[in-house]
Amino acid sequence: MSQALGPILRLSGVGREYRPSGDVVDRVARLLQGRPALRPVQAVADVDLDIQAGEVVGVVGESGCGKTTLGRMLAGILAPTRGRVQYRGQDVSRLSGPARHKYQLDIQMIFQDPFSSLNPRMRVLDIIGEAPLAHGLVARRDKEAYVCELMRKVGLDPAYRYRYPHQFSGGQRQRIGVARALALKPSIIVCDEAVAALDVSIQAQVLNLFVQLRKEFGLTYFFISHNLGVVGHISDRVAIMYLGRVVELAPTDAIFGAARHPYTQALLKELPSLGTGQRHFEPIAGELPSPMDPPAGCPFHPRCPFAMERCSRERPVLRQVAGPAQAPADGRDTRHFSACHLDDQAPA
Ligand SMILES: Nc1ncnc2c1ncn2[C@@H]1O[C@H](COP(=O)(O)OP(=O)(O)OP(=O)(O)O)[C@@H](O)[C@H]1O
Numbered sequence: 591m592s593q594a595l596g597p598i599l600r601l602s603g604v605g606r607e608y609r610p611s612g613d614v615v616d617r618v619a620r621l622l623q624g625r626p627a628l629r630p631v632q633a634v635a636d637v638d639l640d641i642q643a644g645e646v647v648g649v650v651g652e653s654g655c656g657k658t659t660l661g662r663m664l665a666g667i668l669a670p671t672r673g674r675v676q677y678r679g680q681d682v683s684r685l686s687g688p689a690r691h692k693y694q695l696d697i698q699m700i701f702q703d704p705f706s707s708l709n710p711r712m713r714v715l716d717i718i719g720e721a722p723l724a725h726g727l728v729a730r731r732d733k734e735a736y737v738c739e740l741m742r743k744v745g746l747d748p749a750y751r752y753r754y755p756h757q758f759s760g761g762q763r764q765r766i767g768v769a770r771a772l773a774l775k776p777s778i779i780v781c782d783e784a785v786a787a788l789d790v791s792i793q794a795q796v797l798n799l800f801v802q803l804r805k806e807f808g809l810t811y812f813f814i815s816h817n818l819g820v821v822g823h824i825s826d827r828v829a830i831m832y833l834g835r836v837v838e839l840a841p842t843d844a845i846f847g848a849a850r851h852p853y854t855q856a857l858l859k860e861l862p863s864l865g866t867g868q869r870h871f872e873p874i875a876g877e878l879p880s881p882m883d884p885p886a887g888c889p890f891h892p893r894c895p896f897a898m899e900r901c902s903r904e905r906p907v908l909r910q911v912a913g914p915a916q917a918p919a920d921g922r923d924t925r926h927f928s929a930c931h932l933d934d935q936a937p938a
Pocket residue numbers: 608609631632633651652653654655656657658659660816881
C-alpha cells in the first residue's frame with residue numbers, strides 16, 4: 591500500500607467504555623450483600639491524536655488510566671465505543687478483506703510479559719517463523735534463514751533457534767517477542783509496558799534495541815509505560831494520561847523541560863531515573879480515584895496542589911499552550927497541549 595500523505599494513524603474523539611458484565615448471579619449477590627452495583631467504566635475518553643510515520647509517541651500514566659485500552663484500539667484488537675481510528679486515512683471500522691488484513695499485519699503489539707505471550711511448547715524457530723509463513727511473507731524453504739536473520743537483528747544467537755522459551759532469560763525472551771513482531775514486517779509497533787518486567791540494566795539494553803530497530807526499519811512506535819523515564823528515553827512526543835484522558839501532550843523535551851500540567855510535574859518529581867538506581871523520589875499525594883466514579887471537574891483536582899474552586903466543577907479541555915499555530919502536514923508536531931485551568935492565564 592502506498593504511503594499516503596498525512597498521519598499514519600489518526601485518533602479522533604476516541605473513547606472506550608466498559609460495561610459491567612451481565613452476570614445475573616453477581617448482580618443479585620451484590621444486591622443481597624448491600625454492595626453497590628458495578629458501574630460502567632469510561633476507560634478512555636475524547637482522545638485526539640495524529641501519529642506520523644516514523645514517529646515515536648510515548649504514553650504515560652498510572653495503572654488503570656487507560657493506556658492499554660488505547661493501545662489495543664490503535665492495534666485494532668478493541669473497537670472504540672466513541673470516535674474513530676484512521677489508518678493511512680481510512681476509517682479502521684470500515685476496513686474489510688485484504689485492507690483489514692494489511693492493517694492487522696502492519697501494526698503489531700509487544701506485551702509486558704514475554705513469558706506468557708510466548709508458547710512454551712514451541713521452539714523459537716516456529717515462534718518467530720510460523721506467522722510470516724502462514725501469511726505468505728516467507729516461503730517454507732526460506733523460513734529458517736529468515737528467522738536466523740531476525741534473531742541476529744534483535745541480538746540473539748541464531749544457534750539457539752531450536753530452544754524453547756524457558757531456556758532464555760527475561761531480556762532474551764523479550765527479544766524473541768520483538769523478533770516475532772518484526773517477522774510480520776510491520777510499520778507500527780504498539781509496545782505495552784514492553785520493558786516493565788525486566789531488570790533495570792536489561793531495560794536499558796532492550797530500549798536501545800528499540801531505538802536501533804526504529805532507525806533500521808523506519809518503525810513507528812506507540813510506546814506505553816507507567817514510567818516517564820522509560821518513555822522519555824525513546825519518544826519524540828509524550829502523551830500524559832489521567833483517568834482515561836490525555837491531560838498533556840508535547841514534544842519530549844518540552845515535557846521534561848517545561849511541563850505545564852500539575853500531574854505531569856508530579857510524575858516528573860517521582861521519576862526513578864533509568865539505569866541510575868536512584869531511589870529518592872516524591873510519590874504523588876493522594877489516591878488515584880476510581881475510574882468508575884471519577885471526580886467532577888478536573889479529574890486531577892483532589893490531588894492537585896494548585897487546585898482552585900473552579901477545578902472541582904469545570905473540566906478543563908486540552909488546548910494548545912505553546913508551539914506553532916499549526917502542525918506541519920508531515921513533519922514533527924511541536925505543539926504543546928495541556929488541560930489545566932491554570933493555563934487560562936498563560937499566553938497560548
Ligand atoms: N475488559 C475490561 N472490562 C472492564 N473494565 C476494564 C477492562 N479492561 C480494562 N478495564 C478498566 O478500564 C480502565 C483502564 O484500564 P487499562 O488496562 O486500559 O489501563 P492501564 O493504564 O493500561 O493500566 P495498567 O497499567 O494497570 O495495565 C481500568 O479502570 C480498568 O479496570
